[in-house]
Amino acid sequence: MASLVVMYGTPADPAAFDAYCREKHVPLAKTIPGLRRYEISSGPVMTPAGPAKVHLVATLRFDDLAVIQNAFASAEGQATAADLQVFATGGADMLIFDSEDV
Incomplete structure (x- = not known):
């Protein structure tokens, strides 16, 4: 299994970000070929020391x-990546990795 984790910084308007993300961005991302699972954080994102500088974490899982x-080379993947510029006013950091059960 491989994952793409997107950590969204605190946006200029959190309520507008949340609405756009759920109503527009997530449905667009769910069209990406090969996507097996899409999860987003709920509630505040924390660190062991307290609040994080991250508003929302999205985890997309692929084989x-x-x-x-291949997914992000597709038209759907490119459209989803371009959509970040529309609503992610706090920026977004992405991590991609394989994982294994241990």
Whole structure:
């Protein structure tokens, strides 16, 4: 299994961000080929020391890294990536990795 984790910084208007993310961005992202699962954080994002500088975390799961690469080369993947510019006013950091059960 491989994951793409997107950490969204605190947006200029959190309520507008949340509405756009749920109503527009998530449905768009769910069209990405090869996507197996899409999760978002609920409630405040925390660190062991207290609140994080992250407003929302999205985790997208795929079969492997090659599927992620192909997914974001697709028209749907490119449209989803471009959509970040529309609503992610706090920026977004992305991590991509394979994982294994241990």
